[in-house]
Each structure stands twice: as C-alpha cells, then as structure tokens.
Amino acid sequence: NAGVTQTPKFQVLKTGQSMTLQCAQDMNHEYMSWYRQDPGMGLRLIHYSVGAGITDQGEVPNGYNVSRSTTEDFPLRLLSAAPSQTSVYFCASNKGLDTGELFFGEGSRLTVL
Amino acid sequence: AQSVTQPDIHITVSEGASLELRCNYSYGATPYLFWYVQSPGQGLQLLLKYFSGDTLVQGIKGFEAEFKRSQSSFNLRKPSVHWSDAAEYFCAVGGGSYIPTFGRGTSLIVHP
Numbered sequence: 416n417a418g419v420t421q422t423p424k425f426q427v428l429k430t431g432q433s434m435t436l437q438c439a440q441d442m443n444h445e446y447m448s449w450y451r452q453d454p455g456m457g458l459r460l461i462h463y464s465v466g467a468g469i470t471d472q473g474e475v476p477n478g479y480n481v482s483r484s485t486t487e488d489f490p491l492r493l494l495s496a497a498p499s500q501t502s503v504y505f506c507a508s509n510k511g512l513d514t515g516e517l518f519f520g521e522g523s524r525l526t527v528l
Numbered sequence: 529a530q531s532v533t534q535p536d537i538h539i540t541v542s543e544g545a546s547l548e549l550r551c552n553y554s555y556g557a558t559p560y561l562f563w564y565v566q567s568p569g570q571g572l573q574l575l576l577k578y579f580s581g582d583t584l585v586q587g588i589k590g591f592e593a594e595f596k597r598s599q600s601s602f603n604l605r606k607p608s609v610h611w612s613d614a615a616e617y618f619c620a621v622g623g624g625s626y627i628p629t630f631g632r633g634t635s636l637i638v639h640p
Contacts, residue, residue: 419571448627455537457618457632458572473627505571515560515579517628519571 417441421506421520428496428527436491436523438506444518446509447489451475451502452522458505464489496527530555532621534631541609542639549604549634551619561602562620562628563593572618578602589613614638 422437440447448463450473460473464483478500480492489508493500503524507517531554541547553559560579564572576587583595593604602619616635622628 450630455632457534458630460627460629463627507572515562515577515622515628516574517564517572519573521571522569 419506419508419518419520421504421523423523424521425524426526428493428525430497430527432496433492433494434496434525435493436504436506436525438489438491438520439487440489440506440508440518441487442508442510442518443486444508444510445486446511447483448473448507448509448517449479449481449489449491450505450507452505453502461491461504493525496525498527501525501527530559530621530629532619532629532631534617534619534634536634537632538635538637540637540639543611544608547604547606547609547613547636549617549619549636551602551604551631552600553602553619553621554600555621560622560628561593561595562622563587563591563602563604564618564620564630565589566616566618566633568615575604575617609636609638611638611640 419440445466449461450458459475462481464470470481503522506520533552562577563575566572575591576585578585578595616633618633619631620628
C-alpha cells in the first residue's frame with residue numbers, strides 16, 4: 416500500500432531557483448493539501464484541493480502555486496525560492512473533509528540558500 | 529475562526545509514568561477533534577478522533593482522549609508511557625467542510 420508518496424525527500428536550492436514538490440496518492444481521495452512545518456509553528460496549510468480542477472489557498476499561500484489535473488496528483492511549485500521557504504513540506508489526503516482523518520506523506524525537507 | 533492551543537511545548541516523563549497532553553480548541557459548532565503523532569523524520573499518523581457520541585475515545589498504541597465541551601478541551605492520556613512514545617504530538621480541530629487546523633505540537637521526551 417503506497418498511500419501518499421512525496422518526492423523528493425530532500426532538496427537544496429539557491430535563492431531564485433524554481434522547483435516542484437511532487438505528491439501522489441493511490442487511495443482515490445478527493446481532498447489533498449500541502450502543509451509546511453516549521454519549529455514551534457506546527458503545521459500551516461499552504462494550498463488545498465477538494466477535487467480535480469479545484470484548488471484554493473490556505474493560511475500561507477504566498478510564493479507557492481498548485482494545480483490538480485488528476486485525482487491522484489497534487490504538485491506544489493515554488494516559482495522563485497526564498498530562504499524563508501526553508502521548511503519541511505507535507506502532503507496529505509482525505510477521502511472527504513467530513514470523514515476527518517488525513518493521510519500524510521513522509522515529508523520533503525527543502526533548504527534554500 | 530477555528531483554532532487549537534497546545535499549551536505545553538515540551539513534556540518530559542519517565543518511562544512507565546502516566547501522561548496527559550493538553551489541547552484546547554475554539555470552534556463554532558460541534559467539532560471534529562483529532563490527535564496525531566509524528567515520529568522523528570516521519571509524517572503524521574492518526575492516533576484517535578472524536579466526531580460524536582462517547583466523549584472518551586480510544587486510539588492506537590494505548591492512547592485515549594476525553595472530549596469536554598464545557599472546557600473546550602480534548603486532552604490525550606496514556607496510563608503508562610513507553611520509550612517508543614517519544615515523538616511530537618499534534619491536536620487538530622475540523623468538521624464538516626472546514627479544513628483541519630493544527631496546534632503547534634507538544635514534544636514528548638521519555639526518560640528511562
């Protein structure tokens with residue numbers, strides 16, 4: 416059972432570079448989301464999607480783009496990386512918001528120099 | 529707006545001792561409440577959840593939590609802690625169409 420798969424697990428970027436964090440789930444979940452985790456800040460929602468073709472902003476969306484062309488995939492794009500985006504990123508999915516439990520990937524640790 | 533407060537950043541207990549992690553929430557309706565655990569270098573795993581019904585809920589790994597509406601609390605408990613319980617614990621609140629909101633987490637340290 417793959418569940419939620421994130422790639423890459425580690426990435427180092429220079430300021431101004433762009434990259435995409437990949438997220439895929441094989442559970443046919445409608446809801447997918449991206450969080451960032453910083454020390455002492457818990458998890459903060461970046462973007463989320465309630466289904467293919469539908470995305471919306473979370474608490475900290477600036478500097479990030481997302482798209483949802485399929486139910487399975489929800490990539491997170493950093494267009495011009497900044498040191499403030501150094502963080503651990505988690506993708507999560509859920510069958511539907513009213514069912515509660517989020518299933519998380521193992522995380523992607525990003526360092527921006 | 530919904531919010532979650534975990535007042536303890538760090539908790540240290542001895543192995544075999546009991547544990548209680550605190551969680552207070554703010555929510556406009558009947559909340560869905562969750563506790564997740566994060567082991568080092570891992571993603572989050574659901575320990576237990578409360579939607580409705582019995583206010584004392586049982587979870588995995590011997591954990592339980594009690595929903596107290598009058599106190600807006602959902603504290604996590606375990607009667608006897610094992611060294612493998614050392615991890616970060618997150619309380620979350622959500623419900624219906626509301627995106628889950630997470631607390632800042634409590635780091636559990638277990639002394640042998």
